Amino acid sequence: MSTTISLDVERLRQDFPILAREVKPGVPLVYLDSTATSQKPRSVIRAMDDFYQRSNANIHRGIHTLAEESTAYYESAREKVAEFIHSPSARQIVFTRNTTESINLVSYAWGRKYLNPGDTVILTEMEHHSNLVPWQLLAAEKNLKLEFIPVTPDGLLDLEVYDSLLRLQPRLVAFTHMSNVLGTINPAKEIIRLAHDFGAITLIDGAQSVPHFSVNVQDIDADFLAFSAHKMCGPTGIGVLYGKRNLLEDMPPFMGGGDMIKRVHLHSFSPNELPHKFEAGTPAIAEAIGLGSAIDYLTSVGMDQIAEYEHQIIEYVLERLEEIPGVEVFGPPSKYKGGVASFTLKGVHPHDVSQILDSEGVAIRAGHHCAMPLHEKFNLPATARASFYLYNTFSEVDQLVNAIYKVKTIFRV
Ligand code: PLP
Secondary structure, three states, X not given: OOOOOOOOHHHHHOOXXXXXXXXXXXXXXXXXXXXXXXXXXXXXXXXXXXXHHHHOOOOOOOOOHHHHHHHHHHHHHHHHHHHXXXXXXXXXXXXXXXXXHXXXXXXXXXXHHHXXXXXXXXXXXXXXXXXXXXXXXXXXXXXXXXXXXXXXXXXXXXXXXXXXXXXXXXXXXXXXXXXXXXXXXXXXXXXXXXXXHOOOEEEEEOOOOOOOOOOOHHHHOOOEEEEEHHHOOOOOOOEEEEEOHHHXXXXXXXXXXXXXXXXXOOOOEEEOOOOHHHOOOOOOXXXXXXXXXXXXXXXXXXXXXXXXXXXXXXXXXXXXXXXXXXXXXXXXXXXXXXXXXXXXXXXXXXHHHHHHHHHOOEEOEEEOXXXXXXXXXXXXXXXXXXEOOOOOOHHHHHHXXXXXXXXXXXXXX
16 A cells, blocks of 8 residues: 555545445445545535525625625635636636536637637547537537547647647647546646647636646636536536636627626616626525635645645555456556546446446446547547545545455456
8 A cells, every 4th residue: 555645534534424424224435436526525515504594695786784795705705716726816717607617608708709710729639528519519600620639548648749730820729637537637838838839829627627736827827727616625506717817808798697787778788897797697606605615625635735645546546456357447657647547347337337336335437427539539438437536545445446356256257
């Protein structure tokens, strides 16, 4: 077993009530599906509960104590997000529903204004559907060309091909910071620097990066960054779009309605200031407060400590999985990887693996993980995926491995 563990994981686990549950009598939960959604600490659950018990009111429109309180909490959550990703200003933090909506916001508002027939958009072969389909829709509507940075057999982006694709003078490079299948952490700063050298705007899908390591939008010079609260110990129903101020200022609103306007006449309106211009209608207020609380939680643990711990855990996971005959793990070596291990077991469908693991309490995911093109590339109909977060232990890795041996026994492989 690996050594220097920098987190007191056993103590951290006490913060997550769900981790104490049994899946069935006598079978404790081993939750290895945080890439799909993370579990929530008590402090986040309590922050949302407190809001509903004490301060619930709609924001921005009321001149009464509760409305003022809820507005202050909502806007303070925005400040926390800004600080967390080192945004120069909270005005550049737009609350959306999730990563998917953030990316769609850019494709609708920025893409429809600035992309023209014949323009090139560069994506990668390892994208989640949420960073593929919005661009496919726009490409069909505007006759754009989509080009893809290939994935090498060992699960890295082929940056030499990227360099040659840049010579097509793309308008946009949109890529995932960390693959939800391979676990690959892509060199965002370098990808962005090269894109900027060729005059392209960049969008980072940060759904798997922001929850797991420190992301500094100013350091990497990100133009747009999208992520979801529910993958970072926060609630579902709220996500974030960060954008550079000039880009957000120049984009038309995405949706029309209350709150996104300054003035409305029968035949016209003037849009509100940033970020409200992009937040039409009553937003997810309690969820924003939950996200703020999740950021407090992650910050108190320390993002660098979380990243380091996950690195230790994935090294151990790879070591243990690779010793099981018939198991093939996809993706790069641990050096380039976050806490995700997608694998197959020869002779057993990943759904069967997942089902038997579930009977042992081990929750993993099986399927294409919303990355069908990547699975097609590796000629795989599906994979089994175990993913790890700050609350997972080395002993849970052992339980995963023991459960896979049980699958082997049952299937005689
Ligand atoms: N991008 C990546 C890399 C993801 O892993 C996910 C979710 O799994 C998403 C985007 C979509 O996130 P959401 O469903 O929260 O919009």
